[in-house]
Amino acid sequence: MDTPILRNNFKSEEYQINMGPQHPATHGVLRLLLTIDGEIIKKVEPDLGYIHRSIEKMCERDSYQQIVHLTDRMDYLSSHINNEAVCLTVENALQLEVPERVKVIRTIIAELTRIASHTLWWGVMGMDVGALTTYFYGFRDRELINDIFEETCGARLTMNYNIPGGLMFDIHPNFVNRTKEFIAHFKTKLPEYDLLLSGNIIFQKRMQGIGILSKEDAISYGASGPVGRASGYSCDVRIHHPYSNYDNVKFNEILKTEGDTLARYQVRILEMWESLSIIEQLIDNIPEGDFFAKTNVVIKLPAGEYYQKVETARGELGVYINSTGTKNPYRMKFRSPGFSNLSLLNHIAVGGKIGDLVATMATLDLVIPDIDR
Amino acid sequence: MTYFKDIYYAIKSLLTGMSVTGKYFLNARKGAITQQYPENRATLKMFERFRGEVVMPHDENNEHRCTGCQKCELACPNGSIEIIWDRQVDPETGKKKKVIDQHIYHLGMCTMCSLCIEACPTDAIVWAQNFENSVYDRTTLTKVLNKPGSKLMPGVED
Ligand code: SF4
Numbered sequence: 001m002d003t004p005i006l007r008n009n010f011k012s013e014e015y016q017i018n019m020g021p022q023h024p025a026t027h028g029v030l031r032l033l034l035t036i037d038g039e040i041i042k043k044v045e046p047d048l049g050y051i052h053r054s055i056e057k058m059c060e061r062d063s064y065q066q067i068v069h070l071t072d073r074m075d076y077l078s079s080h081i082n083n084e085a086v087c088l089t090v091e092n093a094l095q096l097e098v099p100e101r102v103k104v105i106r107t108i109i110a111e112l113t114r115i116a117s118h119t120l121w122w123g124v125m126g127m128d129v130g131a132l133t134t135y136f137y138g139f140r141d142r143e144l145i146n147d148i149f150e151e152t153c154g155a156r157l158t159m160n161y162n163i164p165g166g167l168m169f170d171i172h173p174n175f176v177n178r179t180k181e182f183i184a185h186f187k188t189k190l191p192e193y194d195l196l197l198s199g200n201i202i203f204q205k206r207m208q209g210i211g212i213l214s215k216e217d218a219i220s221y222g223a224s225g226p227v228g229r230a231s232g233y234s235c236d237v238r239i240h241h242p243y244s245n246y247d248n249v250k251f252n253e254i255l256k257t258e259g260d261t262l263a264r265y266q267v268r269i270l271e272m273w274e275s276l277s278i279i280e281q282l283i284d285n286i287p288e289g290d291f292f293a294k295t296n297v298v299i300k301l302p303a304g305e306y307y308q309k310v311e312t313a314r315g316e317l318g319v320y321i322n323s324t325g326t327k328n329p330y331r332m333k334f335r336s337p338g339f340s341n342l343s344l345l346n347h348i349a350v351g352g353k354i355g356d357l358v359a360t361m362a363t364l365d366l367v368i369p370d371i372d373r
Numbered sequence: 374m375t376y377f378k379d380i381y382y383a384i385k386s387l388l389t390g391m392s393v394t395g396k397y398f399l400n401a402r403k404g405a406i407t408q409q410y411p412e413n414r415a416t417l418k419m420f421e422r423f424r425g426e427v428v429m430p431h432d433e434n435n436e437h438r439c440t441g442c443q444k445c446e447l448a449c450p451n452g453s454i455e456i457i458w459d460r461q462v463d464p465e466t467g468k469k470k471k472v473i474d475q476h477i478y479h480l481g482m483c484t485m486c487s488l489c490i491e492a493c494p495t496d497a498i499v500w501a502q503n504f505e506n507s508v509y510d511r512t513t514l515t516k517v518l519n520k521p522g523s524k525l526m527p528g529v530e531d
C-alpha cells in the first residue's frame with residue numbers, strides 16, 4: 001500500500017480577486033484588484049473611474065459662482081471646506097479683502113465640518129472592524145452638527161454656503177447657541193468614544209502594527225492630513241500656511257510617530273478635541289459687520305495662475321485655477337487628499353492579511369468622489 | 374501567564390465599553406434624537422431656510438413678483454430654470470414690457486444650490502420646505518412656477 005504524499009500536490013498559487021466596486025468596506029464605488037496568496041496580500045491595485053463626473057471639465061464651463069457648488073460633490077464630508085478653498089482662490093486672484101466676520105464664521109463652520117466628518121469616520125471605522133455600536137453613536141453626534149448647518153445654510157451635506165467674497169447669507173440667530181450646546185454635549189460624548197473603542201484592548205491589539213507608513217514614505221507619497229501626521233510628518237496647512245482665521249487661534253498639531261493604523265485612529269480622535277478648542281476660542285468673538293464683500297456679478301479673474309491650499313478633514317486640498325481673463329477658468333485642477341492617500345495603500349497593505357486591509361483602509365478615511373471627481 | 378492576563382484585560386475593557394452602552398440601554402428614551410418619521414408628519418417642522426424646492430409665492434390676487442428678467446436662468450448652473458417670456462404693451466405707459474409666460478423649473482435637475490434665489494432681484498422665488506419629492510414619473514418633476522392666469526404684482530420693477 002503506497003499512498004501518494006498529498007502535501008506535494010498542494011501548490012500554493014497567487015490569484016486575483018476583486019474587492020468592490022460594491023463592497024461595504026470601500027465606502028463608495030472603489031474597486032481594488034487584490035493579488036493574494038492565501039490570506040496574504042501581494043499587491044493592491046485601485047481601479048478608479050466608477051464615479052467620475054468630470055467636475056474639473058465642468059468647471060471650465062461654469063462661472064466662478066457656479067463652480068463653488070460643484071466642489072460640494074467632491075469630498076462631500078468636508079463640503080464647506082471645499083467651497084472655502086475655491087472662494088479663497090478666487091478672492092486671492094481678485095485681491096479682495098473679505099470682512100473679518102466672514103473669516104471667523106468660515107473657520108467655525110470648517111471646524112464643525114471637520115468634527116462631523118471625523119465622527120462619521122469614527123462610526124464607520126468601528127463598523128469596519130466589527131463594532132456596530134460606534135456607528136450609531138457617531139451618527140448621533142453628527143446629527144447635531146447637521147442641524148446647525150441645516151438651520152444656517154439650509155442644507156445638511158452639500159451646503160454651498162460660501163460665495164466668492166463671503167457668505168451667501170448671514171448666520172442664523174440660533175447659530176451661536178446651538179454651537180455652544182453642541183460643544184457642551186460633545187465634550188461629554190468624546191470621552192465615551194475612548195471608553196467604548198479607543199481603550200478597548202482587543203481593538204488596540206487589532207490595530208497596532210498593521211499598515212505601517214514611515215515618515216519618509218508619507219512624504220514621498222504625498223500623504224497629508226491625519227494620515228501624514230500619524231507618521232510624524234508635520235503637514236497641517238492650517239499651521240504652515242494659515243488661511244481664513246487660523247492665524248488668530250491657538251491649537252496644536254497632533255503628531256504621532258508610529259505610523260500604524262492605531263496612530264491614525266488616535267490622531268483623528270485628538271483632532272476633534274483641537275477642533276472643539278478652536279470653535280470655543282471663536283464662537284464668542286464673532287465680529288460684527290458685513291457677511292460678504294461686494295463682487296461683480298460676472299467675476300473675471302485677471303489672466304494668470306492661482307493656487308490655494310486648505311486643510312480638509314482628509315488632508316490637503318489644493319485648488320489650481322488657470323485664467324485667461326474670461327469669466328470661466330481656462331483650466332481648473334484639484335489636488336485631492338484622498339487620491340494621494342489612496343496611492344500609498346499598496347505600499348502599506350502588501351504583506352498583510354485581507355482583514356488588515358479593511359482596517360487599514362478605514363483609517364485612510366477615503367471618500368471616493370473626492371478621488372474620482 | 375500573559376495569555377490569561379490578556380484575557381482578563383480584554384474582558385475588563387469590554388465591560389468598560391458595555392458600561393457605556395448599558396447606560397444608554399437603561400435611559401433609552403432620554404435624549405433620543407431619532408425622529409419617528411413618517412408618524413410625526415403632523416408635528417415635523419423643517420428649518421425655515423431648508424432647501425426643499427423652488428417655488429414662486431402668489432398673493433391672493435394671483436399676482437407674483439417675477440418680472441421675467443431671466444437672472445435666475447443665467448445663474449443656474451445646470452439649466453434647471455427656463456423662462457418663456459414675451460413682450461406686451463403696458464396699458465398705463467404704453468411701453469412694451471417683458472412679461473413671463475411660463476417660469477419652468479425642473480426639480481429633478483435642481484442641485485439645491487440656491488444661486489437662483491440669491492440672483493433674483495425682486496425676491497420672486499423662494500425655498501419651500503417640503504422634501505417629499507419622490508414621484509413615479511419624472512416628467513411630473515417639471516413644474517411651471519407661475520400659476521395660470523397670474524400676472525405681475527403692480528409696482529415690482531427690476
Ligand atoms: S437651486 Fe440651483 S440648481 Fe436649483 S434651480 Fe436654483 S440655481 Fe438651478
Ligand code: SF4
Pocket residue numbers: 438439440441442443444445446456492493494495496497498
Ligand atoms: S424669478 Fe426673479 S430672477 Fe427669475 S426671471 Fe423672475 S424676477 Fe427674474
